[in-house]
Each structure stands twice: as structure tokens, then as C-alpha cells.
Amino acid sequence: MPRHEGDGQPLSDFSLTPEKLNDSMSTLFTSSVFRCLEVSPTHVLAEQKIDQNGLRPGGFVPGPVQFSLADLVLWYLTSAAINRIEPMALTSDLSIRFLRPGQGEMLYARADLDKAGRLMIVGTVKIWVDDHEDKPISVAQGTYVLPQPA
Amino acid sequence: MPRHEGDGQPLSDFSLTPEKLNDSMSTLFTSSVFRCLEVSPTHVLAEQKIDQNGLRPGGFVPGPVQFSLADLVLWYLTSAAINRIEPMALTSDLSIRFLRPGQGEMLYARADLDKAGRLMIVGTVKIWVDDHEDKPISVAQGTYVLPQPA
Amino acid sequence: MPRHEGDGQPLSDFSLTPEKLNDSMSTLFTSSVFRCLEVSPTHVLAEQKIDQNGLRPGGFVPGPVQFSLADLVLWYLTSAAINRIEPMALTSDLSIRFLRPGQGEMLYARADLDKAGRLMIVGTVKIWVDDHEDKPISVAQGTYVLPQPA
Amino acid sequence: MPRHEGDGQPLSDFSLTPEKLNDSMSTLFTSSVFRCLEVSPTHVLAEQKIDQNGLRPGGFVPGPVQFSLADLVLWYLTSAAINRIEPMALTSDLSIRFLRPGQGEMLYARADLDKAGRLMIVGTVKIWVDDHEDKPISVAQGTYVLPQPA
Numbered sequence: 362m363p364r365h366e367g368d369g370q371p372l373s374d375f376s377l378t379p380e381k382l383n384d385s386m387s388t389l390f391t392s393s394v395f396r397c398l399e400v401s402p403t404h405v406l407a408e409q410k411i412d413q414n415g416l417r418p419g420g421f422v423p424g425p426v427q428f429s430l431a432d433l434v435l436w437y438l439t440s441a442a443i444n445r446i447e448p449m450a451l452t453s454d455l456s457i458r459f460l461r462p463g464q465g466e467m468l469y470a471r472a473d474l475d476k477a478g479r480l481m482i483v484g485t486v487k488i489w490v491d492d493h494e495d496k497p498i499s500v501a502q503g504t505y506v507l508p509q510p511a
Numbered sequence: 512m513p514r515h516e517g518d519g520q521p522l523s524d525f526s527l528t529p530e531k532l533n534d535s536m537s538t539l540f541t542s543s544v545f546r547c548l549e550v551s552p553t554h555v556l557a558e559q560k561i562d563q564n565g566l567r568p569g570g571f572v573p574g575p576v577q578f579s580l581a582d583l584v585l586w587y588l589t590s591a592a593i594n595r596i597e598p599m600a601l602t603s604d605l606s607i608r609f610l611r612p613g614q615g616e617m618l619y620a621r622a623d624l625d626k627a628g629r630l631m632i633v634g635t636v637k638i639w640v641d642d643h644e645d646k647p648i649s650v651a652q653g654t655y656v657l658p659q660p661a
Numbered sequence: 662m663p664r665h666e667g668d669g670q671p672l673s674d675f676s677l678t679p680e681k682l683n684d685s686m687s688t689l690f691t692s693s694v695f696r697c698l699e700v701s702p703t704h705v706l707a708e709q710k711i712d713q714n715g716l717r718p719g720g721f722v723p724g725p726v727q728f729s730l731a732d733l734v735l736w737y738l739t740s741a742a743i744n745r746i747e748p749m750a751l752t753s754d755l756s757i758r759f760l761r762p763g764q765g766e767m768l769y770a771r772a773d774l775d776k777a778g779r780l781m782i783v784g785t786v787k788i789w790v791d792d793h794e795d796k797p798i799s800v801a802q803g804t805y806v807l808p809q810p811a
Numbered sequence: 812m813p814r815h816e817g818d819g820q821p822l823s824d825f826s827l828t829p830e831k832l833n834d835s836m837s838t839l840f841t842s843s844v845f846r847c848l849e850v851s852p853t854h855v856l857a858e859q860k861i862d863q864n865g866l867r868p869g870g871f872v873p874g875p876v877q878f879s880l881a882d883l884v885l886w887y888l889t890s891a892a893i894n895r896i897e898p899m900a901l902t903s904d905l906s907i908r909f910l911r912p913g914q915g916e917m918l919y920a921r922a923d924l925d926k927a928g929r930l931m932i933v934g935t936v937k938i939w940v941d942d943h944e945d946k947p948i949s950v951a952q953g954t955y956v957l958p959q960p961a
Contacts, residue, residue: 366911368614424732424752429725452724453931454954456606456756456906458633458652460626475637475650476610479929480959481903485635485650487625499634500625502608502652509930509959573883574902579875602874603781604804606756606906630780630809631753654754657811659780756906756954758933760926775937775950776910783908785935785950787925800925800935802908802952 375402377444382437385446395433403474405437408467411490421462422490422498428457431486431501434472438484439505442477446505453481455503462497463498465490481506521538525552529593532587535596545583552594553624555587561640571612572581572640572648578607581636581651584622589655592627597657603631605653613648615640640643670722675702677744682737685746695733702744703774705737708767711790721762722790722798728757731786731801738784739805742777747807753781755803763798765790781806815942821834827894835896845883852894853924855887858859859918861940867913872940872948878907881936881951884922888934889955892927897957903931905953913948931956 379397382405386393399406409430417423432452439450468490475483486493486501529547532555536543549556559580567573582602589600618640625633636651637644677699682705686693699706709730717723732752739750768790775783786801787794829847832855836845849856859880867873882902889900918940925933936951942946 392764418748424755425725425729427612428728428732428755432724432728448718451762452760454756454904455654455724455728456754458625458654458754460633461628461753462751475608475647478611480956483610483650485652497625500633500652502606502635504608506930513768513805568898574905575875575879578878578882578905582874582878600869601912602909604906604908605874606904607880608904609902612901630806683879747824752959756952758954760933761928771872775908778911783910785952797925800933800952802906802950804908 368391375444377441387500397437400441405434405441406471407434411466411468414422420464424459427488427499430468430470431457434470434486435484435503435505436475438472439482442474442482449508450505453504453506457499457501459499461498463490525594527591547587550591552591555584555591556621557584558619561616561618570614574609577638577649580618580620581607584620584636585634585653585655588622588624589632592624592632599658600655603654603656607649607651609649611648613640617641675744677741700741702741705734705741706771707734708769711768715756720764724759727788727799728768730768731757734770734786735784735805738772738774739782742774742782744789746781749808750805753804753806756800757799757801759799761798763790767791813931825894827891847887852891855884855891856921857884858919861916861918870914874909877938877949879919880918881907884920884936885934885953885955888922888924889932892924892932899958900955903954903956906951907951909949911948913940917941
């Protein structure tokens with residue numbers, strides 16, 4: 362279901378795996394609540410166990426938790442688009458829309474590649490809870506900037 | 512290729528057609544450069560002939576022309592989501608990302624429904640030139656607000 | 662320095678204070694890292710001690726931490742615009758731009774009112790570190806939706 | 812009223828004027844409906860006569876007309892930030908929020924600089940009609956990318 366495939370690495374050379382992304386997170390951060398499930402040159406899928414002690418009144422997943430996951434999958438997507446883990450790729454901007462309250466056990470986020478350029482990676486994100494992929498709780502679009510030679 | 516179908520009208524009751532949308536534009540505006548090609552409860556596809564006299568230096572489709580088309584397909588999508596033409600549905604906000612320069616004859620835009628609520632309609636848009644659907648020149652997300660009873 | 666004052670409560674009736682906002686946070690959440698410093702009908706200022714154990718490689722304030730503060734000051738601003746604390750006001754969407762890496766002790770965010778409507782509150786946010794208000798590390802714009810009578 | 816002044820040219824070296832910007836528009840485009848009124852290293856102010864034949868039903872300024880002006884003042888702001896006219900500076904992304912319907916004779920837009928980097932210029936825009944600067948009809952934030960040496 363990649364929305365378009367004009368950019369990104371040829372699949373034959375693609376060497377990134379969910380395990381490599383998960384290992385990099387463990388190395389960069391002492392603990393990570395995120396887990397990458399799928400990665401291809403043009404998409405990633407990740408999950409995060411919902412912290413039942415950090416919910417909003419009403420029992421809903423807070424917006425900043427969703428933003429945090431959206432930001433992460435776009436970083437995974439950036440790694441996928443350049444076929445290497447790049448800790449210095451930085452979010453340039455991210456626009457998120459909250460669609461409905463979310464309640465459940467697991468948060469899922471899928472990012473699809475819109476553009477892989479020399480300078481910037483642009484992607485579209487959808488976030489949902491448990492198996493309600495058809496009822497997303499938020500959507501986002503964002504841009505990562507790659508480190509440039511000085 | 513609708514990205515998710517949790518919202519929107521049941522297909523059995525759906526009565527909107529590209530012709531009805533195109534007729535409404537002709538009625539609301541004396542001339543319209545836009546043409547709706549496809550409409551379903553969860554997506555629309557529209558085209559616009561590129562005005563070769565209104566290009567940016569280099570021969571590129573200006574950003575505001577792309578914004579204008581993105582805004583329009585989200586209005587079509589709003590009509591589709593509520594299964595009626597609603598001239599008083601208004602753009603609340605729209606965020607657009609320009610991905611690469613676009614050159615060609617025809618501009619295409621596809622909008623997919625993210626959420627149809629009582630109050631707001633949210634959709635994701637992709638814009639491309641001629642048959643380069645796999646190389647979008649811009650992507651956008653936006654929200655329309657439906658008129659509310661006083 | 663409010664950017665415009667067409668909306669919001671008349672100052673004479675305005676009764677919200679930083680203390681009331683801080684108390685409401687303590688009630689709604691067992692612990693809060695945020696502190697409101699200023700509130701008027703058209704602006705709020707808040708601070709957050711930077712958690713030195715939660716920084717990005719290089720020692721920088723993570724984007725999601727900034728988003729979280731931006732989201733909060735817009736909720737404060739919503740309360741200010743309607744002159745009462747409204748726990749059910751929800752973020753509809755938020756667009757954030759990261760401008761430069763931030764390092765320091767305290768994070769500050771100022772939100773200015775763009776529009777206070779019956780339905781929605783729109784505001785613009787600036788975030789900086791310590792006394793570097795002239796070098797913001799991020800800017801954002803966002804919309805809160807007020808709960809509507811059924 | 813620049814919101815912050817950490818970036819941008821020192822005022823002593825600043826040589827851009829509204830006349831230079833208006834001349835550049837006349838050269839780049841055969842006709843321009845825009846007029847720059849003020850420019851400094853950290854802000855610009857521009858106006859556009861509202862085309863009374865291109866209004867929305869109800870007599871309101873269309874959203875795309877506002878987007879177009881927002882995009883333009885950010886390009887002026889980019890020129891101001893680098894103190895030269897740069898036709899190849901391109902909009903990377905722009906997020907606009909429509910606040911209320913606008914009716915009148917003249918449209919005004921002010922852009923304030925958020926960040927002037929080697930790569931990108933970020934600014935915040937406010938748009939209003941006639942002398943209603945305190946009742947903006949839209950606000951926006953956007954990013955321009957400067958051409959990079961190959």
C-alpha cells in the first residue's frame with residue numbers, strides 16, 4: 362500500500378530491517394517504548410504499548426504521545442529512504458491532525474514516503490489503536506532534513 | 512486505493528457523481544478550470560488544464576495553483592463525505608508541502624478521506640502532473656468545517 | 662505584545678490567573694512539569710524545567726517535548742480566551758516547525774491568540790530556551806475545538 | 812513589531828526596499844497585483860487590491876487568494892532575510908488557517924521572520940482586510956528553501 366514509489370532505494374539494494382532500526386533505538390536511547398514492525402524503501406510500520414498510567418481524563422491517548430510516535434516513524438522512514446540509520450536527520454516540521462479519541466492497548470503508526478530528496482524526506486503518517494486501522498485517531502505529514510556537508 | 516473507509520456514506524446510498532460536482536461549480540462560479548473525474552464516499556480525483564501563460568520562471572506550475580486545486584478537491588471530498596453539495600462548507604486549515612517542480616499539460620489531484628465528523632471533514636491530498644502519479648509535486652492535508660445549526 | 666486583540670474576553674471581566682491554571686493541572690494530572698507564568702485574554706507564557714536525562718544525542722531538547730509544551734500553552738490560551746478552565750477542549754490540529762537545536766535549563770513557550778470563535782480557538786506559539794527569546798527553537802500554530810452542545 | 816530579531820541582516824547593511832521588490836515582481840511577471848509597502852531584515856508588509864469579480868458566494872475573499880498573498884510575503888521575507896532578491900528560493904511548505912470571512916477593498920499581509928538559516932527561511936504571516944488588522948482573516952507559517960550549491 363505505498364502511496365507512490367517514485368523515490369526511495371531500489372528494493373534489490375535495500376538492507377534495512379526492523380531489527381536494525383530497533384537495535385539503533387536501544388543504542389541511542391537507554392529505553393525505547395517503540396518497536397518497528399515493517400520497513401521497506403517507501404514505508405514503515407511501528408507500534409507502541411499504550412501507557413495506561415499516562416492517559417488523558419476519559420482514558421484517551423494524549424496528543425503528544427501520538428506526535429511522538431509520528432515523529433519516530435518519520436525518522437524510521439528517513440532511514441528507510443536513504444537505506445542507512447542517520448541519527449543526525451532532524452525533523453524540520455510536522456503537522457498533525459487529531460481525528461477522534463483513542464482508547465486501547467497498542468498504538469500503531471504507518472508512514473508512507475512522499476519524497477526522498479538529497480536534502481529532505483517528506484512522508485505521510487496514519488495512527489490508530491489496536492485493530493482499528495480503518496478508524497485512524499490522527500494523521501500527519503512531516504519533513505526531515507538530512508545533514509548536509511559543510 | 513482509499514486509505515481507510517471507516518467514515519463516509521454507505522456506498523448503497525451514495526448519489527453524488529462527477530457530473531453533479533462539475534455542474535455545481537459551473538453554477539457557483541461563471542467559469543471553472545477544474546473537472547472532477549471520480550468521486551466515491553471516501554475519495555475524489557480531479558484535473559485542471561495547466562495555464563501555460565501563468566507559469567513560474569523555468570516553466571513550473573506555481574504553488575498557489577496547486578494550493579487552489581488541493582483546496583477544491585477537499586471541498587469535493589467534503590461533499591462526497593456528506594453525500595450532498597454544501598456551498599457553505601469552509602476550509603478551516605490546509606497544510607501543503609511542495610516536493611518537486613512540476614511541468615506538463617494537466618494537473619491531477621486525488622483526495623482521500625481521513626475522517627468525516629458531524630463538524631469537520633479531514634482529508635489527505637496528492638497532486639501530480641500528467642501521468643507521473645508516482646512522482647507527486649505536492650502533498651497536503653486539510654480540514655473543512657461544516658455549517659452548524661445556530 | 663499580543664499580536665491582535667479583536668477576540669478574547671474584555672479585560673475587566675477576566676478572572677483567570679496563572680495560579681488557577683497551575684492548580685487545574687495538578688488536579689487533572691498527578692504531576693505536572695509545566696508552570697504558567699502569565700495569562701491574559703490574548704496570551705499565555707509558560708515554562709518547563711528541561712529534563713537533562715531525556716535529551717537527544719548532542720544534548721538537545723527533543724521535538725516531542727517542544728510539541729508537548731506547545732500543545733499545553735494552546736490549551737492555556739483556550740482557557741484564557743473563554744475565561745474558564747475547560748478540560749474537554751481538544752487539540753484539533755497543530756503544526757510545528759523546528760528552527761534550531763536547543764540546550765539549557767528552562768524551556769519557555771508563549772502563545773498569542775489569533776481567533777476566539779464559538780467553535781474554535783486558534784493561536785500562534787513561540788518556544789525558546791533560557792533567556793534566548795530572540796532565538797526561538799520552534800514556532801507553531803494550532804487549533805483547539807471547544808465542546809459543543811449535543 | 813518584529814517578533815524576534817536574532818536572525819536577519821544587520822540593519823546597517825540592509826539595502827532592500829519596497830521599490831526593489833516591486834520592480835523585481837514586474838520583471839519576473841508581466842503583471843503583478845501585489846505591492847510591497849514595508850521591508851526590514853525581519854518583516855515585510857504587502858497589499859493587494861481585492862478583485863471584486865473573483866469573490867466567493869457571499870462576497871468573501873477566496874482562501875486561495877489569501878494563500879497566494881501569504882506565499883508572496885514569505886518570498887519577500889526570504890529576500891529581506893538574505894538582503895537580495897532570489898528568484899530561485901522556493902516554498903517548501905506552508906500551513907494556513909482561515910479564521911473568519913473577509914470582505915473589503917484591500918488585502919494586507921505581514922510576515923515576521925522566525926529563522927534565517929543557510930538552508931531555510933521560516934516566517935509567520937497574518938492577513939487582514941482594510942484597517943481590520945486586529946481581526947485577521949487568516950494566519951500562516953511557512954518555510955522557503957534557498958538554492959544550494961550543487
